Amino acid sequence: MAVVGVLALQGSYNEHMAALRRIGVRGVEVRKPEQLQGLDSLIIPGGESTTMAKLANYHNLFPALREFVGAGKPVWGTCAGLIFLANKAVGQKSGGQELIGGLDCTVHRNFFGSQLQSFETELSVPMLAEKEGGNNTCRGVFIRAPAILDVGSDVEVLADCPVPADRPSITISSGEGVEEEVYSKDTVIVAVKQGNILATAFHPELTSDSRWHRFFLDMDKESHTKAFSALSLSSSSRDVQDGSKNRMANNCGHYYRHLKM
Amino acid sequence: MASDGTGVVTVYGSGTNNGAALLEPSAHKSATFSVKVGLAQMLRGGVIMDVVTPEQARIAEEAGACAVMALERVPADIRAQGGVARMSDPGLIRDIKRAVTIPVMAKARIGHFVEAQILEAIGVDYVDESEVLTLADDAHHINKHNFRVPFVCGCRDLGEALRRIREGAAMIRTKGEAGTGNVVEAVRHVRSVMGDVRALRNMDDDEVFSYAKRIAAPYDLVMQTKQLGRLPVVQFAAGGVATPADAALMMQLGCDGVFVGSGIFKSGDPARRARAIVQAVTHYSDPKILAEVSSGLGEAMVGINLSDPKIHVERFAARSE
Numbered sequence: 001m002a003v004v005g006v007l008a009l010q011g012s013y014n015e016h017m018a019a020l021r022r023i024g025v026r027g028v029e030v031r032k033p034e035q036l037q038g039l040d041s042l043i044i045p046g047g048e049s050t051t052m053a054k055l056a057n058y059h060n061l062f063p064a065l066r067e068f069v070g071a072g073k074p075v076w077g078t079c080a081g082l083i084f085l086a087n088k089a090v091g092q093k094s095g096g097q098e099l100i101g102g103l104d105c106t107v108h109r110n111f112f113g114s115q116l117q118s119f120e121t122e123l124s125v126p127m128l129a130e131k132e133g134g135n136n137t138c139r140g141v142f143i144r145a146p147a148i149l150d151v152g153s154d155v156e157v158l159a160d161c162p163v164p165a166d167r168p169s170i171t172i173s174s175g176e177g178v179e180e181e182v183y184s185k186d187t188v189i190v191a192v193k194q195g196n197i198l199a200t201a202f203h204p205e206l207t208s209d210s211r212w213h214r215f216f217l218d219m220d221k222e223s224h225t226k227a228f229s230a231l232s233l234s235s236s237s238r239d240v241q242d243g244s245k246n247r248m249a250n251n252c253g254h255y256y257r258h259l260k261m
Numbered sequence: 262m263a264s265d266g267t268g269v270v271t272v273y274g275s276g277t278n279n280g281a282a283l284l285e286p287s288a289h290k291s292a293t294f295s296v297k298v299g300l301a302q303m304l305r306g307g308v309i310m311d312v313v314t315p316e317q318a319r320i321a322e323e324a325g326a327c328a329v330m331a332l333e334r335v336p337a338d339i340r341a342q343g344g345v346a347r348m349s350d351p352g353l354i355r356d357i358k359r360a361v362t363i364p365v366m367a368k369a370r371i372g373h374f375v376e377a378q379i380l381e382a383i384g385v386d387y388v389d390e391s392e393v394l395t396l397a398d399d400a401h402h403i404n405k406h407n408f409r410v411p412f413v414c415g416c417r418d419l420g421e422a423l424r425r426i427r428e429g430a431a432m433i434r435t436k437g438e439a440g441t442g443n444v445v446e447a448v449r450h451v452r453s454v455m456g457d458v459r460a461l462r463n464m465d466d467d468e469v470f471s472y473a474k475r476i477a478a479p480y481d482l483v484m485q486t487k488q489l490g491r492l493p494v495v496q497f498a499a500g501g502v503a504t505p506a507d508a509a510l511m512m513q514l515g516c517d518g519v520f521v522g523s524g525i526f527k528s529g530d531p532a533r534r535a536r537a538i539v540q541a542v543t544h545y546s547d548p549k550i551l552a553e554v555s556s557g558l559g560e561a562m563v564g565i566n567l568s569d570p571k572i573h574v575e576r577f578a579a580r581s582e
Contacts, residue, residue, distance in 0.1 A: 047305070
């Protein structure tokens with residue numbers, strides 16, 4: 001079975017570990033570069049991005065993380081994790097922080113404003129429902145959340161969110177701060193996938209909805225299509241474990257897909 | 262103890278299982294209790310440091326603190342100088358807020374909801390309704406549901422923790438004994454909460470009614486704690502943590518993170534000690550790294566022996582119930 005690493009420097013890593021446990025997958029806490037060895041995929045959780053970057057620097061984790069992403073192994077960043085994975089981050093107060101990169105997009109670090117503007121909302125996620133079952137929406141918890149301003153051509157947009165009316169207007173300084181444009185669209189991107197990189201601006205790990213974790217693990221499987229027989233075994237055993245949660249009824253498409261594999 | 266699979270708060274849900282009591286489902290909603298709890302969850306595995314100047318705040322941020330507590334005086338000085346301790350100058354808190362990107366907390370007196378309103382108005386990220394300041398109301402705490410800003414409150418045992426959560430606290434810390442550099446009270450309080458939760462988990466459902474009455478806590482929160490196997494909000498250690506080993510001890514006892522008050526800026530080499538404590542909290546179960554970061558830190562804060570019969574030490578923890 002796939003071994004999923006969870007970067008455990010600071011933040012909501014325990015919540016990710018618990019979400020993995022709920023769907024019967026073993027998670028491994030990662031705090032040092034050598035602990036990335038032997039992992040099939042990695043989750044970078046939410047937390048204080050400044051703090052996480054400092055801690056990653058103490059242990060010289062950035063080169064190892066870049067190598068991991070570069071090797072094409074599945075990586076999922078939530079909130080602060082999304083910022084780490086972005087090729088470009090704007091909206092930083094001063095100095096800036098080191099990024100891992102790999103995801104062709106521009107992230108605004110504090111798009112939704114301050115602490116007090118944190119919110120929860122229902123997001124429309126037809127793609128997630130199609131792949132993992134359940135209804136067409138999921139609960140998005142946005143905690144001092146970033147948002148994705150624009151994406152490259154290889155990036156698939158999985159979800160966007162209406163821009164809240166009470167959000168303070170932000171100015172995006174593009175380039176070297178010479179020309180400035182104001183973000184004026186009604187919606188903003190909050191979940192994307194590019195190859196084996198998944199990124200969400202919100203926190204699925206803070207909800208009891210496990211579909212994003214399943215979706216991420218299925219990415220892992222798709223990237224291992226060669227180890228074909230072992231995979232269909234593990235995925236079917238997983239579905240049996242989850243059977244009690246009345247997923248089966250509304251979820252035939254998902255189950256069937258595994259059978260076809 | 263911390264890693265047995267119970268160390269998780271999930272108060273959100275799609276209307277399924279846990280946390281139903283606290284769930285307020287709707288379209289776009291900010292400042293719900295679950296959002297406030299989520300905010301505090303982002304601090305997990307982190308260290309929150311007391312600072313009295315913007316310079317100290319920058320040292321703390323540079324060392325990897327996940328938040329700072331902006332104060333006029335650290336608890337050790339409040340203890341030494343006596344008198345009435347109140348909310349800090351909002352101007353100072355603003356200056357500290359401008360100096361860092363990490364969240365900034367500030368203390369309000371217990372029951373002093375106007376101090377809390379002022380702190381909310383200047384945009385602090387969390388309010389600590391703290392027994393370290395002099396009480397403003399000796400019977401009532403602030404009704405924290407009236408605020409958009411999340412609150413953190415102290416506790417000594419499970420009943421006290423759940424009373425604060427019912428009043429709207431989105432984060433709990435042990436009271437410990439602030440400004441002493443002595444971890445014994447914090448250990449007592451965290452052991453008390455964890456022990457109570459363990460006993461509660463094994464309790465028959467029929468016994469929970471009378472147990473809730475005994476610890477003077479709301480039944481629904483007691484039941485939720487039983488189901489989660491932990492407090493329904495993030496729980497930090499505070500009050501007497503002075504060394505990396507103290508911090509790691511609190512983590513191994515099952516806390517989600519650590520407040521360090523006087524311990525850092527009352528020591529010989531604050532920047533170094535701050536960084537060492539941050540690393541100790543991340544690597545709390547790795548004695549080799551703990552040994553490494555504990556080496557050559559210079560002098561720790563002096564500390565107070567709480568069981569010394571020759572001195573009288575006021576117990577801040579006993580100021581409120």
